[in-house]
Amino acid sequence: MQREVTFAGICGFIATIILAFLILIGSRNLAHFDAALVAYTASILFATFGLTYRYTMWLQRPPTALYWKRGWQVFLNRKYLRKNTINWFRHVTEDMALNRFIFERSRMRGITHFLIMWGCIIAISITFPLVFGWLHFESVPGEIDTYKAYVFGFPTFTFPSGSIFGFLIFHGLVWSALVTLSGVMLAMRRRMREEGAAALQLFVEDFLPLILLFAVCITGLMLTASYTWLKGYAYDFIAILHAIMVIITFLWLPFGKFFHIFQRPAQIGVRFYKYVGEREEPAVCRRCNTPFTSLMHVQDLIITEKQLGYNYEIPGTSVEHYQWICPRCRRAMLALAQGQLWQKQLGGESSVSISYTPSTPSYVNPGMGEGPLGHEDAKNFHP
């Protein structure tokens, strides 16, 4: 354990140093660094350490470590590299950008997550470069109404500050706050009204992140309201309040639900693993002789289970390891094993020894995840 902790600590430290170095370079030795934002920078640096530490610890767990390694191996496999690269773009678009799998869970959940996610992405892509001094605006000499945007200290495009484009850009955080807030409200509504959610949710896991996002958005919007309509009323106080909310959110990043942002992209690796697995040799159930997954997956699980201290070996048999039996046969064997015990007590015959290959057990219900009524269940679910 000690070694893993030290390694994760070193990784966290290196990541933090790299970010600090990039801030120095990007802001041209802090020339464009806004001193008022130093507390933000400090909290982001802390979050970077925390996130890298947790991520590294996570990657060192046996199942994660093996998936991580295999994920890269199957991606870089010469035979599939071209197709994998094409699929990478597809998965990033469908899974990450469009959240298609969440829309599959329910449309409302999909919309909710989509709004929160994009609101946060827009906000972060505006604020982080500003805070680090990577992005700043200067008025063009001689043209007081024209602004020029500098990225990493390099001049880029210019625009009239009073134009619609200027208005949209300078209020970018307002738009992102409104998008995030809509999502947060939808999520809150679900958590307060739905009995299924009520049964499982925890305050720290499920409500706190929403409350934090809400607080950040509302205090941010209050700043705009203060200087636009209230002649800067209570601006300093609101600014500090907003800073506190944002800093708490950053400090919370490595610990709570927000960590899924960093963990989640692993599902793309899983997709490659499955894609290649389907095209390579399958694992055949050693009871019913039917393919049930990829050979690679069974072999990897045997390694993982051994590392975790499990001992599913069945020595002296042709099966060798319980992992070589398909899940359906495992369920059937449970029934047969219990039936055999009854047979010993009550006599008669509940099961017989066979020398041929038994057929694969079949689902009684019509399909995976469906009740006897089929799809009607999901569609006609009573409120």
Next chain:
Amino acid sequence: MPKPEKYEFFIDISRCIGCQACVQACSECDTHKGVSMIQLDYVDRSVSTQTVPVVCMHCDSPTCAEVCPADAIKRTGDGVVQTARKPRCIACNNCVLACPFGVPKMHNEMNLMMKCDMCYDRTSVGLKPMCASVCPSQALFYGTREEIERLRPSSHPINSFQFGQQMITTKVNMMVPNEPHVRLIDIAMSMDQSPAPQLMSYDPLLANLYEE
């Protein structure tokens, strides 16, 4: 609300008549609307109508949770292994393939594994799980130890299972006959077994069903 500790889940596969009431009741649950978590299979439909209902056995050391690369499966303080956390599950299928009882179900379109959590919304407040409350033959039974001892005098509950060299103990109990007395069920012993054809004159599983 405090969880009533005295209630336990008892499963007697041999009493299952394959009516699918549990499958339907399970899909009524609020936490997984319209989707059933029960695994109900014909053991071998070509020779027998024997069915096997499998709910999550809630292992003391859950293999599914330990092989999960995303830390998505958690066990509550009272020993219930919960379904995958939605933000975390990456649909890798490790749990589906590793569970020795074959419990988890993968929903690829949702990128989400879902499994029985013993109706945590109900059992955590003292209600029976959906499946046990509708099972007509009480193959799935939820109640106290005294009740099960009174109702099933010729069997007793055990919670140890042997898979090859690995012993797994569970929160859910399996009913086994009193004679011969066993402390665990060795699952591998049924490797080369098949249900007896239905033409047999005396089926002990049916005899067991009529016990009162």
